[in-house]
Amino acid sequence: MSPAQDTRERIVDAAMELFTLQGYAATGLAQIAKKAECNAGSVYYFFPTKEAILAATLEKRKELLHPEVLDPIWTGVDDPIERVFALLAGYRQMLAMTEFAHGCPIGNLVIEVAETNKHARKLLCENFDGWLRAVELCVSAAIESGRLPESVDAHQLAIFVLTTMEGAVMLARSYRDFRAYDAAVTMLRDYFDRLVDSATGWSKPAGATAAAPVRSAPRSPPRRRRKR
Amino acid sequence: MSPAQDTRERIVDAAMELFTLQGYAATGLAQIAKKAECNAGSVYYFFPTKEAILAATLEKRKELLHPEVLDPIWTGVDDPIERVFALLAGYRQMLAMTEFAHGCPIGNLVIEVAETNKHARKLLCENFDGWLRAVELCVSAAIESGRLPESVDAHQLAIFVLTTMEGAVMLARSYRDFRAYDAAVTMLRDYFDRLVDSATGWSKPAGATAAAPVRSAPRSPPRRRRKR
DNA sequence: GTCTATACAACGATAGAC
DNA sequence: GTCTATCGTTGTATAGAC
Structure with a gap:
């Protein structure tokens, strides 16, 4: 790695973290340069504008999605449905580690x-597309194995997982606790459970008193309600 | 209304719109003053700092939630479940009217x-609390009338509705179209339908081929799958 | 490639006349 | 209460020495 690429990468890494922590508008070039351990003026050797730095961070995020986000989270998790919830658990852990920063x-x-x-x-959008493709593959695998019913639209369900994740992260950061986050994940899990149930086939006598109870434990270890 | 309050209110209104459109950091005091039709220096007669303006906008949003957001959306919508989806339709309309701005x-x-x-x-948080209370009341009403099963946690489900809404708005603004938004709402509707089905009691013979199909039409007019 | 120095605009905030 | 004028700082971006 040449020294030029090295500096460029330090700038991108610094910008990536600062944009995430403070936002784009609130982050100054001087601050980026300081964190990247170079001079403010030097940044313009690599990037013509601040927007170009932003673009570089987003390109890098696309590249890092699989090796640095999905692969670590999915190591040791083979079940496609549990992979979906492993993502949600991963984001939860990230929030906890950074204290919602x-x-x-x-x-x-x-x-x-x-x-x-x-x-x-x-x-x-391309970053979201990467996430959606990854989740959609999980859902599709669960459909093909018969865990989820064929009537499920894999793409739509993947979108639903992503919107839940984004919304849950937002509420968690607002309240600075995990109650809302865990509630959203619990609801999504209940939905998945019901989809699984409808795929495996089950009957409930009309007039029975209670439906399957909604789970309250937010992050039970991965478990399957019904083996297949 | 005294002229002082009038100017103060114009400032708050201007800030409210600009913060929504451009964000807090990207909005300058000069811009707020211009939109409020007063001078930049005059803003400081009413607000000691920019943060105080932000606080005033958030106080006003709390006050306006019911009279200017919920009440108009819920006029003519009595069914508690349809009220939940009327909120999602309302936000969709807002996105459409402002072209995702x-x-x-x-x-x-x-x-x-x-x-x-x-x-x-x-x-x-207090603003979110207002939204959550409103949605939770809808869910609770649906439980009390027997439409939703008693096993449903009204607060958790309200949170789920809100996270779906926030996540769906985010994806819609990113893609600048409603495909993801409609997909998320369709999935949430399917979840509600399944909850309603489990409350009214239904049976499905084991080994039957297909589950209830996931709807693809994103915004069908309000309808109940099963009357009660 | 990296540095110092700096241009020029916009920022939040203040002072004081009216 | 509203105005003009301005303070000091920080913002993005540039120029040019090394």
């Missing part, structure tokens, strides 16, 4: 720059 | 200032 880097920037920066918006 | 004003600010501004974060 980090939200979703993509979601944060959508809100801040999607309206004003067309190129950034495209890159943000 | 407005997101959720609360969610936007959570991401931008929750970490750095303690007082603002408290006010943002």
Whole structure:
């Protein structure tokens, strides 16, 4: 790795973290340079504008999605449905480790720059697309194995997982606790359970008193309600 | 209304809109003053700091939740479950009218200032609390009338509705279309339908081929799958 | 490639006339 | 209460020595 790439990468890494922590508008170039351990003026050797730095961070996030986000979270998790909830558990852990300082880097920037920066918006969509593809593959696998009914639209359900994640992260950061986050995950889990139940086939006598109870334990260790 | 209050209110209104459109950090005091049709220096007669303006906008949002958001959306919608989805339809309409320029004003600010501004974060939580209470009342009413099973946790389900809404708005603004938004709402509707089915009691012979199909039409007019 | 120095605009905030 | 003028700082971006 040449020294030039090294400095460029330090700048991108610094910007990535600062944008996530403080947002795009609130982060100055001087601050980026300081964190990257180079001079403010030097940043412009690599990037013509601040927006170009933003674009570079989003390109890097796309590249890092699998090796640094999904792969670590999915190591040792083979069941496709549990992989979906492993993602939610992973984001929960990230929130806990940073004491709610980090939200979703993509979601944060959508809100801040999607309206004003067309190129950034495209890159943000591509990042979401990567997430959606990954979740959709899990859902599709669960459908193919018969765990989820064939009537499920894998793409729509993947979107639902992502919106739940983004919304849950937002509420967690607002309240600075996990009650809302865990509640959302519990509800999503209940939905998945009901989909699984409808795939395996079950009957309930009309007039029976109670439906399957909604779980209250937010993060029970991965378990399958019904083996297949 | 005294002229002083009038100017103060114009400032708050201007700030409210600009913060929603551009974010807090990206909005300058000069811009607020211009939109409020007063001079930049005059703003400081009413507000000691920019943060105080932010606080005032969040106080006003709390006050306006019922008269200007919920009441108009819920006019003519009596069914508690349909009220939940009327909220989602209302936000969809807002996105359409502003061509995705407005997101959720609360969610936007959570991401931008929750970490750095303690007082603002408290006010943002109070805004979310107002939304959650309103949705929870709908869910509770649906439980009491027997539409939803008693096993449902009204507060958790209300949170799930809110996270879906926030996540769906975020994805809609990123993609600048309603595909993801409609998909998330369709999934949430399917979940509600399944909850309703489990409350009214239904049986499905083991080994039957297909579960209840997931709806693909994103915004069908309000309908109940089963009357009670 | 990296540095110092700096241009120029916009920022939040203040002072004081009216 | 509202105005003009301005303070000091910080913002992005540039120029040019090394």
